[in-house]
Amino acid sequence: MAEGVAAGVSPAIADTWSERCHAEISAAARTAPGVAEKRSSPRYPATNAALIRTEFGNPVSCTLVDRSEGGARLKVLSVLGIPEAFVLCVGAEQLRARVAWRSPSEIGVAFVVE
Secondary structure (H helix, E strand, O other): OOOOOOOOOOOOOOOOHHHHHHHHHHHHHHHOOOOOOOOOOOOEEOOOEEEEEOOOOOOEEEEEEEEOOOEEEEEOOOOOOOOOEEEEEEOOEEEEEEEEEEOOOEEEEEEOOO
């Protein structure tokens, strides 16, 4: 494994400098002492391919980074054009979701219970 890459992250996944930095920061945040978890249910790593289906326009490809009972973190090429609410399709599942936060290449979503 390449030096400086967080444990558990393969070099194929962390192949750019920014991805390696993000992986190291994410790993440190998960294990930081004294940081209380604010989520009501634990997050689990995921690598599922998924689709963001909007009311208008073409579906947007994304990858699940992690998932909990109440939401997920999605990696996308760009957050531009992704609305505040959409249907997340993961395999046969269709989950209504609303955006909780955005970064340039990721979206945090909360699942909407109907």
